[in-house]
Amino acid sequence: MTKIITLTIDDQKVNVPEGTLIVNAAKMVGIDIPVFCYHPKMEPVGMCRQCLVEVGRPVIDRATGQPVIEDGQVKIQFGPKLETACTTVVSEGMVVLTRSEKARQAQKEILEFLLTSHPLDCPVCDKGGECPLQNLTMAFGPSQSRFLYDDKHHAEKHVPLGDKIWLDRERCIQCGRCIRFQEKIAGDPVLAFYQRGRATDIITNSDPPFDSIFSGNTTDICPVGALTTADFRFGARPWEMKAAASICPLCPVGCNIVFNTRREAKSGGKVVIKRVMPRQNEQVNEIWICDRGRFNWHYVEDPTRLAHPLVKKDGKLELASWQEALEATRKHIAGAQIVVVASGRLSNEDLFNLKQLADGLSGQALLYDSLPGGELTTRYGVAAGTNLGDLGAGSAILVAAADLYYEAPIWYLRVKAAAERGANLVIIHPQATRLDKYAKKLIRCEREEVAAKVQELAAELTAAENLIIFFGRTADRRLAETCASLLQGRESKPNNGLIGVWQRANDQGAWELGYKPAADLAKIVEGKVVYLAAADPAGDDPQWAEALKTAKALIVQELFLTETAKLADVVFPAQAFSERDGSYTSGERRVQRFYPATPPLGEARPDFAIAAAVASAAGLEVEGRSALRVMDKIAVSIPAFAGISYGKLAEVTEQWPIVGRGDLYYGGTTYENRQGLGVHLNKHWNIET
Ligand code: SF4
Ligand code: SF4
Ligand code: FES
Incomplete structure (x- = not known):
C-alpha cells in the first residue's frame, strides 16, 4: 500500500501519497503555486524557476533518529535557498511556504526576468484572456520593469511551424512544454530548441514540418501566445465565446470536446463555431485531442448543406x-x-x-x-470499469490489422503509454505503423493471414492477467472470431475485451x-x-x-x-x-x-x-x-x-x-x-x- 505523507503547506495540513511533488500536493488542497515549465502530465524539468517556494524540514536528532522537539513543537529547519515546488517531492513533517515574502519576491523576480524579453502584445495576442503569463503577471508580477525596452529580443512575427501551427518567437518563454509533449506524450519528436540564450528558437525538424497528428495540443499547453493554430488565430477573443460540451464524431475513441462559439457580424449575425478544444476525461482522452478532431469540424457550417426537404x-x-x-x-x-x-x-x-x-x-x-464480425463486440467488448490508462506490466495488448495512429489517434497515445508502463504490446499489420517502435512483438503479414497469426500467439496472449485486443479491417470475419475466442471467460473482467477500430464514432452503438x-x-x-x-x-x-x-x-x-x-x-x-x-x-x-x-x-x-x-x-x-x-x-x-x-x-x-x-x-x-x-x-x- 502506498505510504501517506503528512506535511503543512501555508498552514494547511495535507495528506498525500509518498512521492507526490509539492506543486501537486498544494494543488490538491486548492493552493496554486505558479508554474510555467511544469505540466502535470509530464516529468518535471525545473527549467523556468517560477515555482520557487520556501521549504522547511524537521530537524532529526542523529542519536535517536527522531525529530527534535522544541517548545513542544517539532523543530523545523528552512534551507538557505528556495526550492522548486515542481521538482521537490514531499516528505514527512515538511513545511512549505508558498506565499511568504521571500517566496513571493522570488516569484516576482522570475516573472520580471521572463518579461525582459517578452513583446507584451497582449492586446493583439491570441492567448490574451487565457494566458498564464498575463494572469501570473497580474497576480504575482512587478508593476514596472528595471530592464530596458530596447534590449528585448526581436524576431520576425508569426512563422509557420507547419500548416496547422504558427510560432511567434518573441513570445516564447522557452519552457520546453511543446518539445516535451511531442517527444514524450505524442512520440513524434519533431520540435527542438535551436541556438542559445536570447536567440533560442523553437524549430521543427521533420519533413513535412511539424509532422504530428497531435500538434494542436501544443497550443493548449504553451503557457503564452507563442504557439497558435492557423485555424483560430485572430478569430476571436476567449471572453467573447461560449462553450458547449460535445463528443468528437470522427473516430470511435469518443474524445470529449468543447465547441467555442460566438454570434458575429461578419457571419451575418449568426452564432458560429470558432474553435474546438479538448475537455478532460481521464478515462477516454485525458486532456488531449488529435488534429483531426480539433480542425475538421468546418463541414457542419458548409453553405451547401441541406436546409429543406x-x-x-x-x-x-x-x-x-x-x-x-x-x-x-x-x-x-x-x-x-x-x-x-x-x-x-x-x-x-x-x-x-x-x-x-x-x-x-x-x-x-x-x-x-x-467491420466484418463487428457484432462480436457486443459479447466480448470491454467490460465496465475498463481504463486503458490502468494497463501496464501484466497486461497484454494486441493490435491486429489496425493503424491506431491514423485510425483512432488517442487510442494510439493510450496504448503507447501502456506499453511504456510495461504492457506486452503485440502488433500484427501488413505495413509499418507509428506504434511499431513500442511493440514487444511485431508481425508483418498480408491482411488475409492476420487471423492465423493471432491464433499462433494464443498461448502467450491468454497468459496475461489483462488482455485487450484491437482489431481492424480484413476481408472476412475470421479475425474478429479468432480474437473473440481468446477473450472467452473474461467477458465481465475490467481491462479486458475486444475493441473494434471502427471507421465511425458510433458503430459500437x-x-x-x-x-x-x-x-x-x-x-x-x-x-x-x-x-x-x-x-x-x-x-x-x-x-x-x-x-x-x-x-x-x-x-x-x-x-x-x-x-x-x-x-x-x-x-x-x-x-x-x-x-x-x-x-x-x-x-x-x-x-x-x-x-x-x-x-x-x-x-x-x-x-x-x-x-x-x-x-x-x-x-x-x-x-x-x-x-x-x-x-x-x-x-x-x-x-x-x-x-x-x-x-x-x-x-x-x-x-x-x-x-x-x-x-x-x-x-x-x-x-x-x-x-x-x-x-x-x-x-x-x-x-x-
Ligand atoms: S513555444 Fe510555448 S510551449 Fe514551446 S517552449 Fe515556447 S513557450 Fe514553451
Ligand atoms: S482521436 Fe481524434 S478523431 Fe478520434 S475522437 Fe479523438 S479527437 Fe476525434
Ligand atoms: S514550474 Fe517549476 S521550475 Fe518551472
Missing part, C-alpha cells in the same frame, strides 16, 4: 415542405418491403429510432460499411442496438424501399449507385446532397451533431452525451426526429420529442443500456490532474469536464449472427 417530381428533386416529403414517403413505403441502412455516424437515439421504424414495418436494419452487417447491398435492395441515413453508398462506389437504381424507392436522411441523395425520391435534411443533443457509444462501450452548440440550419431536424416523423406517417408510434426521451426508451428496451439516462451521462467526479478552476497555467487551456464523463455499458448481449 426535397421530393422527386418528374424525375427531378425539388424543394418541398416537411408535410409533402412525409406524405411522399408514406406512399412509397405503404405495403412495400423496407430495408434501413444507417451508418455509425448517427447517435444512439437516431439508430434506435431508425431500427424501430424498420422493425415496425417488418423490415431490416443494417449497419453500413462495418449500432451493434449494441441490434443492427446487422450490411454485407452485400447490391443483393438486398432490389425491389425494396431503401431508407438510407448518414450513408452514401453511391458516392463510395459507383457500382452501388447502379444497384440502388433497382430499388423500388429511395428515401435519404442526410447533411448534404450526396451522390446517393441525388438518386433519392425523398431527401430529409438532418441536423449536424453540433446543432442538437444525443449520445454516442465509443469503441470502449462508453456512452457519452453531446449538447447543442449552434442553432439548427434551416428546417433540418435531428435524425431521430425524422425517423419518428416517418414512423408516425406510416402509422407507427416512435418517440421523437427529444433525445432524452429516446434514451429513456433505449434504457428500458436494450439490456446493455439498462440504467442509463441523460442524468447519469451528465455526472462528473473529480479528476486528476485538476485543470480549469479559473487558472490555466497548471494544465493549459483544456476545459474542465462539468457536463459528464459518460457511462460504460455494463452488460453484454449474446448475439448470434
Whole structure:
C-alpha cells in the first residue's frame, strides 16, 4: 500500500501519497503555486524557476533518529535557498511556504526576468484572456520593469511551424512544454530548441514540418501566445465565446470536446463555431485531442448543406415542405418491403429510432460499411470499469490489422503509454505503423493471414492477467472470431475485451442496438424501399449507385446532397451533431452525451426526429420529442443500456490532474469536464449472427 505523507503547506495540513511533488500536493488542497515549465502530465524539468517556494524540514536528532522537539513543537529547519515546488517531492513533517515574502519576491523576480524579453502584445495576442503569463503577471508580477525596452529580443512575427501551427518567437518563454509533449506524450519528436540564450528558437525538424497528428495540443499547453493554430488565430477573443460540451464524431475513441462559439457580424449575425478544444476525461482522452478532431469540424457550417426537404417530381428533386416529403414517403413505403441502412455516424437515439421504424414495418436494419464480425463486440467488448490508462506490466495488448495512429489517434497515445508502463504490446499489420517502435512483438503479414497469426500467439496472449485486443479491417470475419475466442471467460473482467477500430464514432452503438452487417447491398435492395441515413453508398462506389437504381424507392436522411441523395425520391435534411443533443457509444462501450452548440440550419431536424416523423406517417408510434426521451426508451428496451439516462451521462467526479478552476497555467487551456464523463455499458448481449 502506498505510504501517506503528512506535511503543512501555508498552514494547511495535507495528506498525500509518498512521492507526490509539492506543486501537486498544494494543488490538491486548492493552493496554486505558479508554474510555467511544469505540466502535470509530464516529468518535471525545473527549467523556468517560477515555482520557487520556501521549504522547511524537521530537524532529526542523529542519536535517536527522531525529530527534535522544541517548545513542544517539532523543530523545523528552512534551507538557505528556495526550492522548486515542481521538482521537490514531499516528505514527512515538511513545511512549505508558498506565499511568504521571500517566496513571493522570488516569484516576482522570475516573472520580471521572463518579461525582459517578452513583446507584451497582449492586446493583439491570441492567448490574451487565457494566458498564464498575463494572469501570473497580474497576480504575482512587478508593476514596472528595471530592464530596458530596447534590449528585448526581436524576431520576425508569426512563422509557420507547419500548416496547422504558427510560432511567434518573441513570445516564447522557452519552457520546453511543446518539445516535451511531442517527444514524450505524442512520440513524434519533431520540435527542438535551436541556438542559445536570447536567440533560442523553437524549430521543427521533420519533413513535412511539424509532422504530428497531435500538434494542436501544443497550443493548449504553451503557457503564452507563442504557439497558435492557423485555424483560430485572430478569430476571436476567449471572453467573447461560449462553450458547449460535445463528443468528437470522427473516430470511435469518443474524445470529449468543447465547441467555442460566438454570434458575429461578419457571419451575418449568426452564432458560429470558432474553435474546438479538448475537455478532460481521464478515462477516454485525458486532456488531449488529435488534429483531426480539433480542425475538421468546418463541414457542419458548409453553405451547401441541406436546409429543406426535397421530393422527386418528374424525375427531378425539388424543394418541398416537411408535410409533402412525409406524405411522399408514406406512399412509397405503404405495403412495400423496407430495408434501413444507417451508418455509425448517427447517435444512439437516431439508430434506435431508425431500427424501430424498420422493425415496425417488418423490415431490416443494417449497419453500413462495418467491420466484418463487428457484432462480436457486443459479447466480448470491454467490460465496465475498463481504463486503458490502468494497463501496464501484466497486461497484454494486441493490435491486429489496425493503424491506431491514423485510425483512432488517442487510442494510439493510450496504448503507447501502456506499453511504456510495461504492457506486452503485440502488433500484427501488413505495413509499418507509428506504434511499431513500442511493440514487444511485431508481425508483418498480408491482411488475409492476420487471423492465423493471432491464433499462433494464443498461448502467450491468454497468459496475461489483462488482455485487450484491437482489431481492424480484413476481408472476412475470421479475425474478429479468432480474437473473440481468446477473450472467452473474461467477458465481465475490467481491462479486458475486444475493441473494434471502427471507421465511425458510433458503430459500437449500432451493434449494441441490434443492427446487422450490411454485407452485400447490391443483393438486398432490389425491389425494396431503401431508407438510407448518414450513408452514401453511391458516392463510395459507383457500382452501388447502379444497384440502388433497382430499388423500388429511395428515401435519404442526410447533411448534404450526396451522390446517393441525388438518386433519392425523398431527401430529409438532418441536423449536424453540433446543432442538437444525443449520445454516442465509443469503441470502449462508453456512452457519452453531446449538447447543442449552434442553432439548427434551416428546417433540418435531428435524425431521430425524422425517423419518428416517418414512423408516425406510416402509422407507427416512435418517440421523437427529444433525445432524452429516446434514451429513456433505449434504457428500458436494450439490456446493455439498462440504467442509463441523460442524468447519469451528465455526472462528473473529480479528476486528476485538476485543470480549469479559473487558472490555466497548471494544465493549459483544456476545459474542465462539468457536463459528464459518460457511462460504460455494463452488460453484454449474446448475439448470434
Ligand atoms: S513555444 Fe510555448 S510551449 Fe514551446 S517552449 Fe515556447 S513557450 Fe514553451
Ligand atoms: S482521436 Fe478520434 S475522437 Fe479523438 S479527437 Fe481524434 S478523431 Fe476525434
Ligand atoms: S521550475 Fe517549476 S514550474 Fe518551472
